[in-house]
Amino acid sequence: MSLLDTLLRCVAVVVVFLTFPLIIGQTEHKVMAHMQGRLGPMYAGGFHGWAQLVADGVKFAQKEDVVPLDADRRVFQLAPAVALLPYMLVLLVIPVGPEGFVGQAVDAGLIFVLAVMGIGVLGSLMAGWASANKFSLLGGLRTAAQLMSYELPMLLAAASVAMAAGTLSLPGILGAFHWWWVPWQLIGAFVFFTAGLAELQRPPFDMPVADSEIIFGAYTEYTGLRFAFFLLSEYAGILVISALTAVLFLGGWHGPMPESLGWLWTLLKTFALAFVVIWLRVTYPRLREDQLMRFAWTCLIPLALLQLAITGVVKVAIS
Amino acid sequence: MNIPGSGLAKGLAVTLRTMTKRSVTAQYPEVQPELPPRTRGVIALLEENCTVCMLCARECPDWCIYIDSHKETLPAAEPNARARTRNVLDRFAIDFSLCMYCGICIEVCPFDALFWSPEFEYAETDILELTHERDRLREWMWTVPPPPALDPAAEDPKEIAMARKAADKLAAAAEAAAAEAVAAGPAGGEPA
Numbered sequence: 001m002s003l004l005d006t007l008l009r010c011v012a013v014v015v016v017f018l019t020f021p022l023i024i025g026q027t028e029h030k031v032m033a034h035m036q037g038r039l040g041p042m043y044a045g046g047f048h049g050w051a052q053l054v055a056d057g058v059k060f061a062q063k064e065d066v067v068p069l070d071a072d073r074r075v076f077q078l079a080p081a082v083a084l085l086p087y088m089l090v091l092l093v094i095p096v097g098p099e100g101f102v103g104q105a106v107d108a109g110l111i112f113v114l115a116v117m118g119i120g121v122l123g124s125l126m127a128g129w130a131s132a133n134k135f136s137l138l139g140g141l142r143t144a145a146q147l148m149s150y151e152l153p154m155l156l157a158a159a160s161v162a163m164a165a166g167t168l169s170l171p172g173i174l175g176a177f178h179w180w181w182v183p184w185q186l187i188g189a190f191v192f193f194t195a196g197l198a199e200l201q202r203p204p205f206d207m208p209v210a211d212s213e214i215i216f217g218a219y220t221e222y223t224g225l226r227f228a229f230f231l232l233s234e235y236a237g238i239l240v241i242s243a244l245t246a247v248l249f250l251g252g253w254h255g256p257m258p259e260s261l262g263w264l265w266t267l268l269k270t271f272a273l274a275f276v277v278i279w280l281r282v283t284y285p286r287l288r289e290d291q292l293m294r295f296a297w298t299c300l301i302p303l304a305l306l307q308l309a310i311t312g313v314v315k316v317a318i319s
Numbered sequence: 320m321n322i323p324g325s326g327l328a329k330g331l332a333v334t335l336r337t338m339t340k341r342s343v344t345a346q347y348p349e350v351q352p353e354l355p356p357r358t359r360g361v362i363a364l365l366e367e368n369c370t371v372c373m374l375c376a377r378e379c380p381d382w383c384i385y386i387d388s389h390k391e392t393l394p395a396a397e398p399n400a401r402a403r404t405r406n407v408l409d410r411f412a413i414d415f416s417l418c419m420y421c422g423i424c425i426e427v428c429p430f431d432a433l434f435w436s437p438e439f440e441y442a443e444t445d446i447l448e449l450t451h452e453r454d455r456l457r458e459w460m461w462t463v464p465p466p467p468a469l470d471p472a473a474e475d476p477k478e479i480a481m482a483r484k485a486a487d488k489l490a491a492a493a494e495a496a497a498a499e500a501v502a503a504g505p506a507g508g509e510p511a
Contacts, residue, residue, distance in 0.1 A: 031338065033342070034337070034338045034342055035334040035335070035337050035338045036337065037337055037340070037342050037343045037344075038342050038343075038344050039342050039344040039346070042346070279331065279334060279335070280331075282334050283330045283331050283333070283334045284327070284330060
């Protein structure tokens, strides 16, 4: 792999990282509006408000960057980067198409992805701790609790796919994929996607930022660009979770078309799942904190274990 | 039998269905709203019909109609007749910062000088400028829509009903006279 090739792949990942979350954000604006019988942004950019997020970005950049007096300055300022960057790293290893259409194929890709995504949640934890604000702290603690309880079903569900494929490499998993994996891993897909939503703190699992209870959780004290980074990390997270679910459970580039169009399938599945994320946000109200915990421990984890058992039994039966 | 999760699915169906429907947002400055007939936007004045009878000003619950007038003497039409006087309207203003759009003035006007206009874009930056004078009220007269047509089964308007009644009466009288003439006919020749 030459230097130019590496550079090109990195640039491509950065471009994807900077544009796709905006596309998802704009889609959320419009889809949410229409699901509520509204029109959403209509003015920015002229045509149906396509430049709304650009305008938002300009607004955020103009705002004053305030750091509270009692805040832990270093940690406070570092937190948005910690929340944002892991998602970019994850994008690097998600395969888009066959034959090396991936930023960097990693042998233990699955473990890398799940580990790095765990760091992203640390960003909000840091923000909550460093803000010197009761509500931020509450939000941070809720984030931590949520991370604790949802990382486990997510890992178990991912482990089921790895077991089925016999490999931890993401392109390897896709290489071993057959269409009947979709019904086989259906429960796992549900658990993974739901736990992913919870990890992103997306509604209906958004207690850490529950604005009607604790203002805006860990992000209460943030302004300007740093706040925008937190928002961006949420949308980048949607992209990553959707892409991962598509790759692990929906067969990524596999689809009824020539292999060369595989990347299109990956993108289609990713955006369809991102739409589902938005759809769920519009439809369901926020759960209560204890309901959230109960859902993880009494529902998702047994389901994930069941999926593991099914995977094991089928794997033994067909080998 | 309730399948677990059917409520959740129902919720998803509701949002999806709403998304496929037309949104209800009115894009007002770009698209003018379609107002129903008889919309109570603003009160217009047809000052040619006004006789300064002051009924509107007196009936107004919050006294927001201001009328000034003077009397004008018309020269007598005939040599021996008295000179007539008539009222001339000097000022007719409605203070729309007070008006509560009850429409009593319009109801009470005996000469059809006041009308509802659907016009509604007359906001001002100062509350004092909401007192609109007769020229503005007269201009709004052009925005008053023609009265809606009557229902097919409705009874005739009063004027037409009365005119028809009178015409029917005349026709009946003429017929009766003709019948009388015919009845008198065979015995004709006799001196009356």
